[in-house]
Amino acid sequence: MTKSHYLLNILVNALPMLSSNTNIELLVDYDGASLGAYSEEGTSLTCALSEEPLVDIDYEIHDYNLHFNFGLSNHSEEHKQIKVIIQQTDKKPIPDAIWSSTSPSNCFLESKVEVTKCPAGYAFTVDLPPMSKRYFSNTMWKPLKNITLKFDEYVKSNYIHKLNYGKSVLGHDLNAFTLYSKRNEKLPLICISSGIHPAEGDTISTVAITEWLLNEGNHHNSAFDFMIIPVLNPDGFISGKNGCNHNGVNFFWDFQKYNIQACPEAHYLWNLFQTSPPNIYIDFHSYTTQGQSKQFGPYLKNPVLYTSKNTRHISLELSKELEKIPNSRSQILLSPASLPYNMTKEFNTITFAKYHLHQGYGINHMRDLSVEVIEKIIKSSYGCDFTTQILQPYGPLKRTFNEIIKQTLYVQRYYLPKKLKRLLEKH
Ligand SMILES: [Zn+2]
Known part of the structure; x- marks a missing residue:
């Protein structure tokens, strides 16, 4: 089973608006899609964020693993609601907004979907009109x-x-x-x-x-x-x-x-x-x-x-x-x-x-x-x-002796505390 054809089996009446069985398809097979491991339970979709290597350079670590981008396709003739749970650690920010689009080729626009904190990370519920596709991200995506x-x-x-x-x-x-x-x-x-x-x-x-x-x-x-x-x-x-x-x-x-x-x-x-x-x-x-x-x-x-x-x-x-x-x-x-x-x-x-x-x-x-x-x-x-x-x-570039000394000292002074911190962490 490929990622893009993964089908979420929706349980009857798990959310008030659902009235019959149907299938919801998760879409991650398009330019810009980004999602880690995921699982479904009833009308809930639980996802991890996609992971890229952390940047460890100049005595600092930068973590850019903050965003997701995926679509949901409602194959039924009925309006559906899906609760999406994004797993992340407490240290990472909870977005104020969810951005969405009807096509992955369009710029995503800010939606009115509300985001709430939950034990796993944060959650939001999305509406899917009958026979529709919707794409979601926690960032203003521009293809x-x-x-x-x-x-x-x-x-x-x-x-x-x-x-x-x-x-x-x-x-x-x-x-x-x-x-x-x-x-x-x-x-x-x-x-x-x-x-x-x-x-x-x-x-x-x-x-x-x-x-x-x-x-x-x-x-x-x-x-x-x-x-x-x-x-x-x-x-x-x-x-x-x-x-x-x-x-x-x-x-x-x-x-x-x-x-x-x-x-x-x-x-x-x-x-x-x-x-x-x-x-x-x-x-x-x-x-x-x-x-x-x-x-x-x-x-x-x-x-x-x-x-x-x-x-x-x-x-x-x-x-x-x-x-x-x-x-x-x-x-x-x-x-x-x-x-x-x-x-x-x-x-x-x-x-x-x-x-x-x-x-x-x-x-x-x-x-x-x-x-x-x-x-x-x-x-x-x-x-x-x-x-x-x-x-x-x-x-x-020709620098004066004075400039070389000042620039070298500035760089060393800036890095000294960071270097020391790293050394202490290692021991
Ligand atoms: Zn940047």
């Missing part, structure tokens, strides 16, 4: 095809240019989109990306920003070159990954730029940046099920990590501007194995390692916030001198 079609439309209309920079593990195209036909080295390059952690729904940012840059924000194209990478991890969208590529590499944290076998997505992205090093790089992410424990905002970098006084000054100005967004909360991140750290070390790129949106604020807020973030970055970049920030052509 790859949907995003690809959108960007292909922009390309067809000649608004933007597609730049294929490599292939993923499964052979999917890795595409960047530029608002220029040829890179003008005299203009600063701003690169904006999303879609490295497929379950986060953060591609909403790059779509909103691209639309803005093609309309109200269009005049900025004469002062800056823009590169947009909406999906850094296409395979993850196909195989329903929370944070990893097809080989289980979470390449946001563990950017294996020289490992073409395990992580071609990182390798080719690094090649792309070596050809066109961005002056500013921002990568959008989103909180999903974390609720009020998290707040939207940027990951910032200590200016000491930048080379040259001028670049440190620009980075501070941009950070200050982003921190002005009401209710946002910034965090300092240092993660030497991550892409943004590597970019600053190699190219002196000013990076915002992550800008976290928050699904709890809704689709419109996520869209508007993404555009606001880019507007703020652009507006405070006017008048800044980027001419000496990035080496052109790309080559080894």
